[in-house]
Amino acid sequence: xxxxxxxxxxxxxxxxxxxxxxxxxxxxxxxxxxxxxxxxxxxxxxxxxxxxxxxxxxxxxxxxxxxxxxxxxxxxxxxxxxxxxxxxxxxxxxxxxxxxxxxxxxxxxxxxxxxxxxxxxxxxxxxxxxxxxxxxxxxxxxxxxxxxxxxxxxxxxxxxxxxxxxxxxxxxxxxxxxxxxxxxxxxxxxxxxxxxxxxxxxxxxxxxxxxxxxxxxxxxxxxxxxxxxxxxxxxxxxxxxxxxxxxxxxxxxxxxxxxxxxxxxxxxxxxxxxxxxxxxxxxxxxxxxxxxxxxxxxxxxxxxxxxxxxxxxxxxxxxxxxxxxxxxxxxxxxxxxxxxxxxxxx
Amino acid sequence: xxxxxxxxxxxxxxxxxxxxxxxxxxxxxxxxxxxxxxxxxxxxxxxxxxxxxxxxxxxxxxxxxxxxxxxxxxxxxxxxxxxxxxxxxxxxxxxxxxxxxxxxxxxxxxxxxxxxxxxxxxxxxxxxxxxxxxxxxxxxxxxxxxxxxxxxxxxxxxxxxxxxxxxxxxxxxxxxxxxxxxxxxxxxxxxxxxxxxxxxxxxxxxxxxxxxxxxxxxxxxxxxxxxxxxxxxxxxxxxxxxxxxxxxxxxxxxxxxxxxxxxxxxxxxxxxxxxxxxxxxxxxxxxxxxxxxxxxxxxxxxxxxxxxxxxxxxxxxxxxxxxxxxxxxxxxxxxxxxxxxxxxxx
Numbered sequence: 001x002x003x004x005x006x007x008x009x010x011x012x013x014x015x016x017x018x019x020x021x022x023x024x025x026x027x028x029x030x031x032x033x034x035x036x037x038x039x040x041x042x043x044x045x046x047x048x049x050x051x052x053x054x055x056x057x058x059x060x061x062x063x064x065x066x067x068x069x070x071x072x073x074x075x076x077x078x079x080x081x082x083x084x085x086x087x088x089x090x091x092x093x094x095x096x097x098x099x100x101x102x103x104x105x106x107x108x109x110x111x112x113x114x115x116x117x118x119x120x121x122x123x124x125x126x127x128x129x130x131x132x133x134x135x136x137x138x139x140x141x142x143x144x145x146x147x148x149x150x151x152x153x154x155x156x157x158x159x160x161x162x163x164x165x166x167x168x169x170x171x172x173x174x175x176x177x178x179x180x181x182x183x184x185x186x187x188x189x190x191x192x193x194x195x196x197x198x199x200x201x202x203x204x205x206x207x208x209x210x211x212x213x214x215x216x217x218x219x220x221x222x223x224x225x226x227x228x229x230x231x232x233x234x235x236x237x238x239x240x241x242x243x244x245x246x247x248x249x250x251x252x253x254x255x256x257x258x259x260x261x262x263x264x265x266x267x268x269x270x271x272x273x274x275x276x277x278x279x280x281x282x283x284x285x286x287x288x289x290x291x292x293x294x295x296x297x298x299x300x301x302x303x304x305x306x307x308x309x310x311x312x313x314x315x316x317x318x319x320x321x322x323x324x325x326x327x328x329x330x331x332x333x334x335x336x337x338x339x340x341x342x343x344x345x346x
Numbered sequence: 347x348x349x350x351x352x353x354x355x356x357x358x359x360x361x362x363x364x365x366x367x368x369x370x371x372x373x374x375x376x377x378x379x380x381x382x383x384x385x386x387x388x389x390x391x392x393x394x395x396x397x398x399x400x401x402x403x404x405x406x407x408x409x410x411x412x413x414x415x416x417x418x419x420x421x422x423x424x425x426x427x428x429x430x431x432x433x434x435x436x437x438x439x440x441x442x443x444x445x446x447x448x449x450x451x452x453x454x455x456x457x458x459x460x461x462x463x464x465x466x467x468x469x470x471x472x473x474x475x476x477x478x479x480x481x482x483x484x485x486x487x488x489x490x491x492x493x494x495x496x497x498x499x500x501x502x503x504x505x506x507x508x509x510x511x512x513x514x515x516x517x518x519x520x521x522x523x524x525x526x527x528x529x530x531x532x533x534x535x536x537x538x539x540x541x542x543x544x545x546x547x548x549x550x551x552x553x554x555x556x557x558x559x560x561x562x563x564x565x566x567x568x569x570x571x572x573x574x575x576x577x578x579x580x581x582x583x584x585x586x587x588x589x590x591x592x593x594x595x596x597x598x599x600x601x602x603x604x605x606x607x608x609x610x611x612x613x614x615x616x617x618x619x620x621x622x623x624x625x626x627x628x629x630x631x632x633x634x635x636x637x638x639x640x641x642x643x644x645x646x647x648x649x650x651x652x653x654x655x656x657x658x659x660x661x662x663x664x665x666x667x668x669x670x671x672x673x674x675x676x677x678x679x680x681x682x683x684x685x686x687x688x689x690x691x692x
Contacts, residue, residue, distance in 0.1 A: 137549050139566035144549050146492070146565065203483050203490050205552075206562055207605035212553040219492065220485035254598055254606075256666070256680040259553035320602070334602040 005312045006343070009288045011303035012271055013039035013067075015295045016130075016171055016192050016240025018263070019059060027324035028245045028267060029062040036271025036308045036342045037291075039067040039301065041240065043095050043130070047073055049086040069301065071095045071130060076114070080121035087125035092299065093169075094122060095130040098148075112159055119159070123166040128299065131156065133170045133178065134215055145216050146202075149174055153181045160185050167298070172197065172242045174215045176225035182236060183229075190298045192240025193226050196264040196332055198277045209260035210251050210330060213244065230290055231283035238295035239274065243267040245329040248321065252330075266332045269318055272340040273333060275310050309343040316341060351658045352689070355634045357649035358617055359385035359413075361641045362476075362517055362538050362586025364609070365405060373670035374591045374613060375408040382617025382654045382688045383637075385413040385647065387586065389441055389476070393419055395432040415647065417441045417476060422460070426467035433471035438645065439515075440468060441476040444494075458505055465505070469512040474645065477502065479516045479524065480561055491562050492548075495520055499527045506531050513644070518543065518588045520561045522571035528582060529575075536644045538586025539572050542610040542678055544623045555606035556597050556676060559590065576636055577629040584641035585620065589613040591675040594667065598676075612678045615664055618686040619679060621656050655689040662687060 014037045019029045032040045042059070046052045052070040059068045072078060072086055074096040083094070096112075112119075122129060133156060134148035143151055156170060170182055170191045182191040200217035217223070229237045244263025254260050266273055274291050278284045296303050318333045360383045365375045378386045388405070392398045398416040405414050418424060418432055420442040429440070442458075458465075468475060479502060480494035489497050502516060516528055516537045528537040546563035563569070575583045590609025600606050612619055620637050624630045642649050664679045 139547060139549075139569075142565060142567040144547050144566055145552050146548055201485060201490050202492055203485075206491050207555060207558040207600070207608055209553060209555060209600040209606070210602050216552055219488055220490055221488040223485075252600055254553070254555040256556050256676060260555070260600075262553055330602060 007275060007284070007287060007310045008307040009036070009271065009310065010292055010305075010307050011039065011296070012037045012291045012308055013041070013239075013295050013301070013303075014241050014243070014267075014270060014291075015041040015169070015238060015299065016043055016194075016242045017041065017267060018043055018242070018244045020245060023325060024245065024247075024327050025058070026062055027322065027327045028329060029059055029066075031267035031322065032066050033063055034268045035266070035273075036310070037066070037267075038304070038306055038308070039069065039296075041069045041071070041092070041299075043071055045073050046071070047075060047077060048082055049089045049091055052086065052091050053089055067301075069093070069299070073097070074115060074118070078115075078118055080117050083118060083121040083127060084125055087127055091127070093128035093130045094118070095132070095171075097132045098134050098136050112155065116162070119163050119166055123163050126167070128167045128169060129159075130169050130171055131159075133173070145214070146218065149215050150177045153177060156181060156189070157185070160189055164188065169240075169298075171240060172215060173226065174218050175222045179225045179229050179237070183234065187236070190236040190238070192242075192295075193230065193237055194240065194242045194264070195266045195270065195273050195277060196242075198223065198226055198230065198281075199332075209254065210332075210334075211264060212260060212262055213242070213264045214262045227281040227283070230278065230286055231281060233286045233289060235289070235294045235297065237290075238298065239291045240295075241266050241270055243270065248328055248330045264332050265329055268322055269331055269333060269338065271308060271342060272310060272338045275340040276338040279339075310340045311343050312339060313341045314339060353621060353630070353633060353656045354653040355382070355617065355656065356638055356651075356653050357385065357642070358383045358637045358654055359387070359641050359647070359649075360585060360587050360589070360613075360616060360637075361387040361515070361645065362389055362540075362588045363387065363613060364389055364588070364590045366591060369671060370591065370593075370673050371404070372408055373668065373673045374675060375405050375412075377613035377668065378412050379409055380614045381612070381619075382656070383412070383613075384650070384652055384654070385415065385642075387415045387417070387438070387645075389417055391419045392417070393421060393423060394428055395435045395437055398432065398437050399435055413647075415439070415645070419443070420461060420464070424464055426463050429464055429467040429473060430471055433473055437473070439474035439476050440464070441478070441517075443478045444480050444482050458501065462508070465509050465512055469509050472513070474513045474515060475505075476515045476517055477505075479519070491560070492564065495561050496523045499523060502527060502535070503531065506535055510534060515586075515644075517586060518561060519572065520564050521568045525571045525575050525583070529580065533582070536582040536584070538588070538641075539576065539583055540586065540588045540610070541612045541616060541619050541623060544569065544572055544576065544627075545678075555600065556678075556680075557610060558606060558608055559588070559610045560608045573627040573629070576624065576632055577627060579632045579635060581635070581640045581643065583636075584644065585637045586641070587612050587616055589616065594674055594676045610678050611675055614668055614677055615679060615684060617654060617688060618656060618684045621686040622684040625685075656686045657689050658685060659687045660685060
């Protein structure tokens with residue numbers, strides 16, 4: 001497949017995306033399909049099944065051609081009953097953010113134990129637990145954004161040991177240690193990898209706010225580990241873009257008292273970007289599985305028949321900005337040449 | 347001394363500062379004295395003795411009350427003869443930046459050997475070698491901004507082994523490894539530490555462009571090592587602020603194709619800031635030696651009699667900006683309370 005001038009990918013699926021609310025959502029939700037994707041696993045701060053269904057309906061109004069898989073936010077108000085209800089409503093997963101689980105502030109260590117009844121119910125109904133795998137920074141214990149992910153891994157291991165049948169996804173892994181840990185844990189534990197973490201190291205976001213995201217990109221060797229697992233075609237490692245739009249002035253500007261917003265925006269260019277990146281490290285033949293097959297298999301969401309075709313192109317630069325009314329957003333790779341574009345159906 | 351409400355410091359000396367050119371220099375040069383300092387060790391990109399003397403004269407016109415110690419920039423055009431001439435002109439040191447020494451790009455390893463005749467001459471005339479101690483990032487060898495300093499230390503050790511009588515200063519150390527290395531190397535090797543590296547870790551510059559500088563601030567444990575060596579009162583570790591002014595829009599803004607400028611600006615608040623920081627980790631009793639005595643001893647620049655007095659104050663906030671005509675600059679700690687101010691002589 002590498003070297004050919006077109007690639008047809010069956011039903012690309014982004015297993016981690018942020019689609020926002022209101023007018024901004026109208027702008028960015030359409031970018032899922034624009035970027036070549038037909039499924040969006042939506043990570044909103046949504047607390048119960050009813051809200052999730054309402055949000056899903058709003059997204060469907062904006063673009064009915066995309067499958068939206070919905071998640072709930074792990075918080076103390078989430079009960080085993082709500083889990084069973086959510087599962088019946090077709091909600092697929094529960095997302096845990098570090099701040100949601102920091103019930104024990106002793107040394108920055110998180111305690112998931114208060115959520116064990118919820119996890120028990122999730123295991124029963126076969127829902128997926130999505131983990132933002134970082135512990136909060138805690139300088140007194142030498143924990144900072146650079147080792148927050150590595151420091152989280154023992155919590156992942158413990159969770160898996162206690163709930164071996166619970167499907168768990170470690171989201172947006174950034175380190176060799178995380179890759180090794182997920183590999184070791186067996187078939188119920190998977191891992192998403194973003195486009196931008198396949199592209200960047202710490203140098204790329206140092207002083208460059210458009211490239212700043214959480215988790216931060218790490219050492220070159222960590223990026224190599226991410227690329228290697230993709231190249232190897234390991235079925236428990238698949239794309240979750242964590243595409244996170246922010247208004248341009250929240251990305252471009254800092255003041256002494258306000259940092260820029262964290263997040264890299266890849267949705268509108270996602271499939272061409274994936275082809276560009278995978279080709280750069282010799283993994284273009286893994287494109288379809290990485291952006292569709294492996295994730296769909298883990299999530300048990302079979303692909304429909306639709307194929308999205310990419311063709312080689314040169315000299316076409318990524319737009320510097322997408323806008324809708326007063327809303328706008330600047331993509332990753334703005335102004336650069338990806339070398340691939342989506343072939344229009346029309 | 348800790349706990350008292352005034353502190354008198356003899357002749358504060360900043361052994362690493364950037365004073366720029368032209369109009370911008372008029373603004374920032376006056377901030378040396380405003381920040382309580384009477385000596386500035388000036389780090390410009392200056393290539394020979396004549397230029398250095400001219401630049402010194404320009405600085406003296408702006409503020410004649412400060413002692414300016416001048417340095418040259420290590421480059422292939424610097425000869426042993428120029429070193430001997432510079433020494434006679436009172437020029438104190440030679441500054442090496444990584445880009446100046448990357449004559450061998452093999453694996454990002456720097457080769458200083460082409461400069462050995464220059465170092466030989468410097469050792470003869472007792473000039474100081476100031477090292478920006480980072481090797482260039484080289485992802486293929488896992489070198490990035492986070493380990494660029496640690497990767498440089500073998501070069502420092504080799505230089506010292508070859509020129510044991512050459513006084514060397516490792517500038518703006520940021521890691522425990524650098525501190526340990528300098529401690530080990532004995533009386534001809536010293537180390538400057540900035541104010542901002544005593545204050546920050548990586549989390550502080552992640553997404554916060556005003557806090558972005560090179561070398562980048564590292565792990566909490568690295569900051570602890572810097573604080574500990576100051577608290578211990580080790581005579582070969584002293585202040586060099588690396589205060590580096592940039593226009594505010596070069597600090598606050600990134601575009602997708604241009605990162606912000608690297609540098610943290612501390613000059614106008616430097617002595618109160620040092621008192622604030624040293625007090626925060628129980629080292630206020632080391633203030634005078636850290637900001638004056640130790641550096642002056644290493645550089646053989648005895649203190650004159652002038653004392654600068656600090657007093658405790660509360661509720662006085664650091665200015666958000668200093669301006670002169672169209673030039674302006676935003677300081678570190680803008681809008682924050684340092685708890686100390688300089689007592690005016692008037």
